[in-house]
Amino acid sequence: MALSRTIVIAGAGIGGLTAALALAARGFRVVVLEKTERLEEVGAGLQLSPNASRVLVELGLEDRLKPRAVTPEAVCIMSARAGGELLRMPLGAVASARAGAPYWVVHRADLQSALAGAVSEHPDIELKLGATFEDVAPHAKGLTIVHRSGTIRRSDLASALIGADGVWSTVRKQLFPEVQPRFSGLIAWRGTFEATQLPREYTARRVQLWMGPNAHLVAYPIAGGRQINVVAVLPGTWNRPGWSTPGDPLEVMDAFAGSRWPSSARMMLGAVDSWRKWALFGVPEGCGWSKGPIALLGDAVHAMLPFAAQGAGMAIEDAAVLARHLTGDTTESAAGVAAALKSYGRARQARVQKVQRTARQQGRIYHFTGPLAIARDLAIRALGPERMLARQDWIYGWRP
Template sequence: MSAPRTIIVAGAGIGGLTTSLALAAKGFRVINLEKAERLEEAGAGLQLSPNASRVLIDLGLAGRLAQRAIVPDAVTVMSARTGRALVRLPLGDAAGARAGAPYWVIHRADLQAALEAQVNAHPSIDLRLGCRFEDFANDVHGVSIGHRCRAERRQDSALALIGADGIWSTVRGKLFPTAQPRFSGLIAWRGTVEAKALPQRAALAGVQLWMGPDAHLVVYPISGGRLVNLVAIVADDWRREGWSAPGDARDIQRRFAAAGWASAARLLIDSVENWKRWALFAMPDGGVWTAGSTALLGDAAHGMLPFAAQGAGMAIEDAAVLAKCLGESHGADASNAALPVAASLQRYAQARSARVARVQRLARQNGGIYHLKGPIALARDLAMQALGGERLLARQNWIYDWRA
């Protein structure tokens, strides 16, 4: 029998591990189920803007992450046609000071490793690897969860179940069987290269966003500057599920050469030997969230296109709001202990759905803007240059200045 304040989290990705830490900080006992036998890299680099980094810092991760993350000096928007910089959005320490938290770029594996270490050090979190969530049912304690740890079938009772198990969520499939992600018609090619393998003129101190016809490329340093992360987005009808299908380097090289991209961008693409492909699926705007004592979080609730660099950020925000809502009614210092779990989860959904929908729309709009061609692309470039980096960056303040 589980303790009265036990919560089960399905999934130990970025969202699931952050949720476990946030709930434990509110006085809950957490069981975190993860089907993988060990946590390994899924993806390559990611960006953590201040709205996300401040949550992680508040959870005590500053020391672990500061050693692994890089503070980029700027986001530089590049023209695929000319190879020149169009505009520079200043980041660095000054932007972090304004927002009250840093803007970080980091290897996904480094972030996951830091979260896992923090989880394993917490006495109130039981991380169970090799344990696959299977089903759930409401019971007198809240919810009863069936899961399989290797060959053994187990049953646990908990106050609530949180599905943080990704875009192809098993929990969502049980909760909302008709809510399915939709293919965007785009795929991401992901790869990394040793920074020392690039010519000096390709050295990076920040993020580069290359915009071209029907495609774009994002490049930034990770792993303390030792590696450079590349993500190339192109239109395609390949739609296999998963994050890490192998891709033929010659295919992506031919695509960008045929489209007439500048030599500096092609140099970056040609430097990567091992590419992985990821078909981009997204959930409907606003996501799907909760029913009874079960709630969804991160990609399971609202998987989005990555063109606002907020996929991980929104999952981290979800974790903070979920823990706050449950903590106010059922945590160690509950201020409203009479509120049912289902009502607390509804408050969480109401607090998140409009903001998430706005970010989903922004990501989709950004993708369209990045891929313009012809005269309208030239008009876009001129408009960006006229606005300037400071004003373009200020348009992101509604994202970066968020607090739980």
């Protein structure tokens, strides 16, 4: 009996929607289960370096994203200790020409909207909102996947199930119940402000990275340059349900007060009216990627610290590689699907772990104090813009 040509994806985040488009482009019927009743903004801005934007462009999303994205001219690396800019790494046309794809910064809601629009127009993708994944069992044609909409339980037949349901993945709990997300001890404060609130030198088309004692700050334009996205990362504790909650502006301003932080950095923080605190959780390295005809993707398998700006990028890469492996005669039998998913995990594991380690290391470097901070600043200045950009080639130059 032939396997179903349907693949079910749990989760309609960036990774899940990208995977749906990539798999549909390979001839699969795709069902996406999303537990929320409607897709809403989660988070604020994100960076899409060329390794990620290349995949989105190849999926036909450039016209949808270009009006909403901003192409920053540079990453400005700033030191609170030194009081200003250490190095300006070129992006814009320089990075695009080097990597063969654009570097974009975009509001997460705009990216999700572009993906959802493409998904809704694709005849081979069905997005089921308000549908919570519950269970999965082997079936003669592959898998029976059970989901709930309100009080009604329904099922779909599929050849594979992809868990793209985030750091608290329900699919991962079924596959690898021993794997638990770990709190990093860091909290990201996220907010935005209108670009017109501050002079242009604070809101130019660039990514600002401020490094300081036990904290750092990132700011860049989103929404076509109309808004500035701000992320402040601080140590903290977390003992409440979930991982996101409203934040008190006075608390974040107090953390960046005093002579340790220049007035230009504090001015951007002061322009934000509404903050949300996000506890930064990660999935430990070594989590399994698949078991039989079920696989994980994105944060469900490798949620990482954001200090390499590659969380979304790695999920987008996962989607492209997954679709590449689920092709041809690999999906004609249950054993073929399982082998293809295992091969997908092997293809991704080493690269993703290297990015996870890079993110952890950069987070420590950003927060150096005393002599270590002095040495860091001297090393960055000595490196220079071109060599700093070249150090990103292994990330930006990736191709599916």
